Amino acid sequence: MLEADLLAGYPPEVEVPAAEVAAVVAAAGRVLVVLDDDPTGTQSVADLPVLTRWEVEGLRWALEQRAPACYVLTNTRSLDPEDAARRTREVVTNALAAAEGLGVRVGFVSRSDSTLRGHHPLETDVIAEVLEERAGVRTDAVVIVPAFPDAGRISVGGVHHTRGPDGTVVPVAETEFARDATFGYTSSALAAYVEEKSGGRYPAAEVIGLDLTLVRGPATGIADALDAALEGTTGSTPVVVDAVTENDLRALALGLAESERRGRTLLYRVGPPFVRARIGQEVRAPLTATEAYAGTRPSDGGGLVVVGSHVGLTTRQLEVLTDGHPATVVEIAVGPLLTEEAAAEVDRVVASVVGALADGDVVVHTSRLLVRRDDPAESLGIARTVSAAVVEVVRRTLARRPPRFVVAKGGITSSDVATLGLGVRRAVVRGPMLPGLVSLWRPVGGPAEGIPYVVFAGNVGDDRSLLEVVRVLSRRRS
Known part of the structure; x- marks a missing residue:
């Protein structure tokens, strides 16, 4: 299918300046701790601290850099589920301790592969458990945004695609990535992917979808949709999101920030560019x-x-x-x-x-x-x-x-x-x-x-x- 045909009927993207998002982030005064399941997630950002170990002292150093986000390289994609869960728990526990010692407010992002390979929903489950156990914070929703436009990964109509030659798009389950020896899958529809990977614990019919029309509307529309959808749910509800461009990701960032301002606690399972958009960082030119x-x-x-x-x-x-x-x-x-x-x-x-x-x-x-x-x-x-x-x-x-x-x-x-x-x-x-x-x-x-x-x-x-x-x-x- 041609990408132009896939996008037919959706509104055009809305330009969202990075500075607008950055101002909202600064006002919120919170640092995102990004658990990166391999080191490639830093590819979309600049001038942020990275840790390959997660002792409290190192996390304190990262938070002291006064950056809007910091990365912790967990490398859990190379681990079995038990070890991945244990490592995730250690990182979140130590990050909370470091933040408490410095008086810093933190949020958490689980950064994984834009072609859907990795320990899902295990890692966000563990983060939510630790937040509730250690901080008394109950997670309302896990927002899933695998889109990586720079690398040709886009989500439209709840289906994740990768760009092919000559303007074509291919559902990601039809690519070599879905045949991964460890993290293979069969579903390109993100709600069905969540059901598949959770073993049916999260049925596709109960996964919330934010489609491109909503993303390209007012930021309050995203927050209103989340308020309505999450009313009466039991926590950690999966939310899958369409995105095709950097502006889509920035518009989403504003909507999610508004939802959090209203008191929602959100975790994020995302591809690489989400953090850049979420903190309002400009797209940096390649280094000379x-x-x-x-x-x-x-x-x-x-x-x-x-x-x-x-x-x-x-x-x-x-x-x-x-x-x-x-x-x-x-x-x-x-x-x-x-x-x-x-x-x-x-x-x-x-x-x-x-x-x-x-x-x-x-x-x-x-x-x-x-x-x-x-x-x-x-x-x-x-x-x-x-x-x-x-x-x-x-x-x-x-x-x-x-x-x-x-x-x-x-x-x-x-x-x-x-x-x-x-x-x-x-x-x-x-x-x-x-x-x-x-x-x-x-x-x-x-x-x-x-x-x-x-x-x-x-x-x-x-x-x-x-x-x-x-x-x-x-x-x-x-």
Whole structure:
């Protein structure tokens, strides 16, 4: 279907200045704590603190930055449900303690994948439970906004789509993302998706929908609709929302802020750009090389590109990069990693990478044949084994030959490279390397301080996007 046909009959978008939303946020005086289930959620924001650990002290540091939001990298998409729930509980508990100590009001956002992969509704369930147990706060609704217009994910008529070529749109359940080994699903209609993922606990018929006509109307209309729909419900009612543009997200932000001003307690399960719109942040232009390296002392060697994602788009991006940029390519063979040959394989890769960085950029990637099992838990275990090897390569490389920059491709890969490979505990999101799609972090303290770190999701951009990012950061502008 053409996107134009999908939108026929809906009103045009209404321009909403970011400053209007920012003023409402400032008046409310609340900080959003964003639990990001992999590090790629920062791709749409700039100048916000990021934590990869969640001790009270670190959360206090993040809240002391006086930013309207802060991110906590939970990486729960790489965990089984039990561990994901335990980690979510720890983060919320410690965030509440840090906020109470500083006298700061906080709200919570569960940031996940715009293609609907992740632990849902588990994570928002846990957040709501902790809020009620620790703060006596009862959650009225969980607002679900997976739209990511920059990456071609839009929701219209309660159905989530991804943009295809030539102005077409495809229901997301018909894409490769819905066949994910761990988080697969069958429903593109968001209400049906909620029913599917909740095992029927939230029937589709009881999920509230805010369609595009309502989103593009007055902000009070959204608040009125929520008031009417939530009257008499028992709490944590799912609310699915249409959005196609940044203006839609900003209009929604104003309506949700009005609902909260009236006393509603809302949690959010969202794609990356929601936070930008919700805090009234302007869309930042991509960073230049000068901006990316500001305040750093880059090494005179090459940069390191680490590719772990196996989605088709990443594989194409890798091919374009290796064809179009002068870099040494080192493959980590996955097969040996699953045998007693794992240590030898890691030794081989580290030696190759360290030697090549003296002369230029190095691309390290896992073999493109994805090893998976019918059992989701087994598939996740294999992914962890491979990720551990990638981390060891990065950690040992950093100790022997710090790279000029690091780009990590893939959600779990980006998280593990940051936290375990580079030892990043605190960072500041500098801004995007591509419009709203790929973020650059400035590590604060630790062994990677001074090394620009690029977090690049596996499922965003076009075939040339990885090449374009590396060209900006490389000494050798191919």
